[in-house]
Amino acid sequence: MKRNVGQGVATKPAVMLGAARLTIGDIVDVADGRRSILFSEAAEARIEASARMLASLATAGERIYGVTTGLGAAVDTALQADDDVQRRVPLARCVGVGRISSRRELRAIIATRAARLAQGCSGASLAAARGLADLIERDVQPVIPMTGSIGEGDLAPLAAIAAVLIGQGFAILDGEIIPGAVALERAGLAPIRLVGKDGLALVSSNAASIGPAVVCVADAQQVLSAAVAAGALSFEAYRCSLNPVSEAALALRPLPGQETVAGALRGLLEGGTLARPGAARRLQDPLSFRCIAPVMGAAVAALDAARDIVEVELNSSDDNPAILAEGHSLPNANFDTTHLTLTFEALGLACARVAAMVGERIMKLMSPASSDLPRFLSPIQNGRNGYATVQKTVAALVAEIQHRANPMPVVVLPVADRVEDYATMATAVVEKTAEIVTRLRLLIATELMVAAQAVDLREAIALGRGSASVRATVREAVATLTEDRPATPDIEALDAMIAGGAFGGFGRIWREAR
Missing domain, CATH: 1.20.200.10 (Fumarase/aspartase (Central domain))
Known part of the structure; x- marks a missing residue:
């Protein structure tokens, strides 16, 4: 799916995620505003296959961390998988304080998270993945306080990005800090609906460490x-x-x-x-x-x-758990840095x-x-x-x-x-x-x-x-x-x-x- 580049952000062809091995130079180009990001057809197919497998596993009654169970200490709590669970995940984790990320850091963070979703192991929906690309393309900059992560998954900073995607939080657009919903509307975007494992997939990553x-x-x-x-x-x-x-x-x-x-x-x-x-x-x-x-x-x-x-x-x-298209949910420690x-x-x-x-x-x-x-x-x-x-x-x-x-x-x-x-x-x-x-x-x-x-x-x-x-x-x-x-x-x-x-x-x- 092709999109027009918004507000003159990119001056070179978009970085195609999932098509070839990414380099630091690719992400720096995005961070510095020279390029936007798109998902390759292969990456989109992997993302959709992982999301379908997630839905199949959840329907079959498999215990999936953060989807049919609570998070952290609440892992022993059984949940009914539904959209509201995933919406609550980022909102409850918007706890960051301190300095706000620079535009350069932010774009690197978003591009990094999108790149890892392109691996097709997150169980995230294609809409959630594309939502990140849209933020880059339209230069909508979620306001991210950078203190709140302890390095085992950058939940707090990434939750601030996810909040804007669903029309919450705050973002910078054209140099002005405005509510996330207003920023999306002005940029010609609509809030996304978090389904399946979207809320967890958007926040459970070390992209706020890797991007910077x-x-x-x-x-x-x-x-x-x-x-x-x-x-x-x-x-x-x-x-x-x-x-x-x-x-x-x-x-x-x-x-x-x-x-x-x-x-x-x-x-x-x-x-x-x-x-x-x-x-x-x-x-x-x-x-x-x-x-x-x-x-x-x-x-x-x-x-x-x-x-x-x-x-x-x-x-x-x-991603923890990884949702593998071959047919299972795999808890892991790949968030450790x-x-x-x-x-x-x-x-x-x-x-x-x-x-x-x-x-x-x-x-x-x-x-x-x-x-x-x-x-x-x-x-x-x-x-x-x-x-x-x-x-x-x-x-x-x-x-x-x-x-x-x-x-x-x-x-x-x-x-x-x-x-x-x-x-x-x-x-x-x-x-x-x-x-x-x-x-x-x-x-x-x-x-x-x-x-x-x-x-x-x-x-x-x-x-x-x-x-x-x-x-x-x-x-x-x-x-x-x-x-x-x-x-x-x-x-x-x-x-x-x-x-x-x-x-x-x-x-x-x-x-x-x-």
């Missing part, structure tokens, strides 16, 4: 690529020894990711005077320079692991270590005792501040990143009368990792600004071809500092350039998805 995880991985790719570009420019400015990033040195201990980072650095520095023998100022540079390959290599390895886990999730089912949580904790920790090194490199470049450059990189020393106060911003960012790198608790209060006595806190882990990435991006923007200034003050050097291009890209947005001026607009401009991929081509360091 998709966005986080995509952002981290841009940030770590820019970090390589910034590192190369700092190498030029500090006049570092290239021995620690040489193929010979790294071959002595081949670690995941480090040769990829070192190779990218060598490529950026190629053709410049730093690559010549004897060009380095010191025999041994500070560790924040010398250890860039192993530390950033560890971050790249963590990013690779996070991307692999997320793409597995995008292409699998987490321990793997995702641990992987994103590792990614956050790795990015925090990158941040610590970036902060130190910035400080070293501003110190005459360390860099042999003017104090705070001001070309005029008589009463000028230069980038002195930027150090406070750097220190604040590094501290905030280190705080967020602390792990979430392993033990979480049991809920549902202690039936649900374990939880991953996946949504919170993904959120704090994303906050780390956002702050690291600001740090990298600052390093790019400071390193470009240091390069401009360094006499009688020729930059590598790649690092010269990095400097030229910085100078497209930020002029060389002479007299004191506010640094905030410069940092923010570079931050936006990193987010937009302006530095991605200089240090493409992540492994292609498998």
Whole structure:
């Protein structure tokens, strides 16, 4: 069934769910408004087959969790399967509080849930599945408070989406927060009727963890690529020894990711005077320079692991129970996200270590005792501040990143009368990792600004071809500092350039998805 794209949301063909393996790039396209989503014919056939099997099993009297039984601690309560049961499921779970999801997060969440329904194991009706696609197409944005999930099924945030689908809750349309029923009407949509297992299928998923995880991985790719570009420019400015990033040195201990980072650095520095023998100022540079390959290599390895886990999730089912077209309801634990949580904790920790090194490199470049450059990189020393106060911003960012790198608790209060006595806190882990990435991006923007200034003050050097291009890209947005001026607009401009991929081509360091 084809639909017209509403309100100019999509600029590329829709992502066809259930037709081929989904990638992070597919969901990011939807999240950023470049594409909408549609279900392939095969996916629609699977969804309908699962719904028919659900109806057959329920009619035969089989006990089906959340359909003919209560949920959670009420699993021992027998219910008569009816539409009102499914309508009550999301309404009773609209308990979220706290910050509201961004449009980008929301679209990723909806697309992720729709992708998993396309597996055809949920027992959801085709109308419910298409309802999610309609929200994306018409850019109706349910208001989702993001605190309320403990990671074993993101019930609370997903219930806010389901509520809008049935004409309840609130949504944002054309920038205005309005009742869900009004949003649907203005968008030319009608509330859907929840049948069979629709209410449970819409809320019982980890899409509110996986969707933002998709966005986080995509952002981290841009940030770590820019970090390589910034590192190369700092190498030029500090006049570092290239021995620690040489193929010979790294071959002595081949670690995941480090040769990829070192190779990218060598490529950026190629053709410049730093690559010549004897060009380095010191025999041994500070560790924040010398250890860039192993530390950033560890971050790249963590990013690779996070991307692999997320793409597995995008292409699998987490429905409990799964309703299999072959003829049975299968209770399972596919909602558990321990793997995702641990992987994103590792990614956050790795990015925090990158941040610590970036902060130190910035400080070293501003110190005459360390860099042999003017104090705070001001070309005029008589009463000028230069980038002195930027150090406070750097220190604040590094501290905030280190705080967020602390792990979430392993033990979480049991809920549902202690039936649900374990939880991953996946949504919170993904959120704090994303906050780390956002702050690291600001740090990298600052390093790019400071390193470009240091390069401009360094006499009688020729930059590598790649690092010269990095400097030229910085100078497209930020002029060389002479007299004191506010640094905030410069940092923010570079931050936006990193987010937009302006530095991605200089240090493409992540492994292609498998």
